[in-house]
Amino acid sequence: MSTGIIWHAIKQWVGAGLCALLLGGCVSATVDEMTYNEPVAGIGESSVVILGRRHAPDYDTEFDFIQCIGDHIHSGDPSIDVIGEIAFINEFYPWFEPRTAPMQPETIDRLLQLPPVAERFAAMQLEYMIWIDGNTVDTESAGSMSCGIGPGVAGCFGFGTWGTESEYEATIWDFTDKVEVGRVSAQTSGQNYMPAVIVPIPIIAPVQGTACDSLGDQLLEYLSAHH
Amino acid sequence: MGEASLASTIFDRESAVLGRYLLVLSLALLGTGCASKQVVVEGNFPTPLLDPLPVTLGVIYPSAFAQHEFFDEAKGRAESDWLVKTGEAQVQFWDILFSGMFEDVVHIRDWETVQSRGADIDGVIIPAIAELQYTIPTHTNVKVYEIWMRYQFRLVDVSALHQQEDGALSFNPEERLAAWPITAYGKTPTAFLQTDEEAVNLAAVVALRDAGAHFVTTFGANPGVAAWLDGIAARQHNGIGPEPDVEGAEVSPNIARDDAATPETARNGGGSPAEDAAGEAMSSAETSGASS
Numbered sequence: 131m132s133t134g135i136i137w138h139a140i141k142q143w144v145g146a147g148l149c150a151l152l153l154g155g156c157v158s159a160t161v162d163e164m165t166y167n168e169p170v171a172g173i174g175e176s177s178v179v180i181l182g183r184r185h186a187p188d189y190d191t192e193f194d195f196i197q198c199i200g201d202h203i204h205s206g207d208p209s210i211d212v213i214g215e216i217a218f219i220n221e222f223y224p225w226f227e228p229r230t231a232p233m234q235p236e237t238i239d240r241l242l243q244l245p246p247v248a249e250r251f252a253a254m255q256l257e258y259m260i261w262i263d264g265n266t267v268d269t270e271s272a273g274s275m276s277c278g279i280g281p282g283v284a285g286c287f288g289f290g291t292w293g294t295e296s297e298y299e300a301t302i303w304d305f306t307d308k309v310e311v312g313r314v315s316a317q318t319s320g321q322n323y324m325p326a327v328i329v330p331i332p333i334i335a336p337v338q339g340t341a342c343d344s345l346g347d348q349l350l351e352y353l354s355a356h357h
Numbered sequence: 358m359g360e361a362s363l364a365s366t367i368f369d370r371e372s373a374v375l376g377r378y379l380l381v382l383s384l385a386l387l388g389t390g391c392a393s394k395q396v397v398v399e400g401n402f403p404t405p406l407l408d409p410l411p412v413t414l415g416v417i418y419p420s421a422f423a424q425h426e427f428f429d430e431a432k433g434r435a436e437s438d439w440l441v442k443t444g445e446a447q448v449q450f451w452d453i454l455f456s457g458m459f460e461d462v463v464h465i466r467d468w469e470t471v472q473s474r475g476a477d478i479d480g481v482i483i484p485a486i487a488e489l490q491y492t493i494p495t496h497t498n499v500k501v502y503e504i505w506m507r508y509q510f511r512l513v514d515v516s517a518l519h520q521q522e523d524g525a526l527s528f529n530p531e532e533r534l535a536a537w538p539i540t541a542y543g544k545t546p547t548a549f550l551q552t553d554e555e556a557v558n559l560a561a562v563v564a565l566r567d568a569g570a571h572f573v574t575t576f577g578a579n580p581g582v583a584a585w586l587d588g589i590a591a592r593q594h595n596g597i598g599p600e601p602d603v604e605g606a607e608v609s610p611n612i613a614r615d616d617a618a619t620p621e622t623a624r625n626g627g628g629s630p631a632e633d634a635a636g637e638a639m640s641s642a643e644t645s646g647a648s649s
Binding site for chain 1: 403404405406407408499501544545546566567569570571573574
């Protein structure tokens, strides 16, 4: 009798797990774009730098997200030279730290009054500076899971679920004219599941990855002559 | 019967071994919760992108600064003691910054350096860490590691340096050219597979970089520093070099060989860094170099 109840419960959890497998990959994404002065012939020999905003008190734009967007653009059009973020902020230290980073394109002129800064920018042939602001957070969670260990036996049993949301905005600065030429934003969300029948199986929604692809596609479309 | 007995014996033995393993594992897990955590801050710091000021700067790192560390005792069983050693990273970082910011930097470690290089030195800078606070997610329930520091910089003329009877360097606080605080803040979010120690180290590196950025962008704004720079410019314009008077004998706080760095107790859960920044200026850095 008790064995039947246990099997029934296991079937229920396995059923829930299979549903989760089917639903787990689902991420909803919303992308907004507003751009001007698109370089229809591409950016040629010039380069682009993508930087994260990190001046907010409660979050930092993740370094790996910036890297992901850079990789996405470069893989989509290898002719676009994307300068690495960490290398850039180290080369221009201390002018792109959270405390000192320019918040408006007009303020770049003040930086260019410093001869070594101006020389380095000239050598870099920088055409666009793209600022990404936002982050990915986990939201509400539900479910329960218990794990146990005994002589020769260990395992978990239960089901957990939690949400993940990403919200990023890319601001494109034309470095030659020192003006903002566009904004692209991406909002994505998804639900993660963790069924556990002896072994927990995490089914993670690729929320941040989808935001990276969405934002990367839009930026690639703007910068590349081939997209 | 015999087989059953044998099986029972084997099971009992395995059970005992497993029990011992579980006991050791449990003790290890319990011990982990109580163990102290130690971080020796390490980082690669960039050279600042600046045109160096045409200044020969003397630098004295008091021992409390060069060996700076802070210690935070666990408040309960769920917390750990923290010992964070920032001294080596401080010296490494400020050496790189000063070398990029000033044309020539002279490390003053003894009276011989004062005598041999004193004529070339335009001014001597003496950094001190007045306060350091940190928070980790277990303190705040926010998924961010933070470090906040308040430095006290003093700029003195080389003529204000004196040698004490024990050979240590000292200076008369009345003779300083300028004194100003610099605050710095560094944070790093929690990350997958990142330990507490790695995150605190990263927050400290970010705080050091922020300190440098703050220093560079506010250096000339201090009235005392501005007057000092104007004086150097005027002397250079007139072709006159500095005339140090290094033979003063007035008793003054020991700076180059002050007491060994005492572990600083960090404050947690107090006022916010912004509130503290607005608080009264430190008064004990002249003698201690670091206070809590």
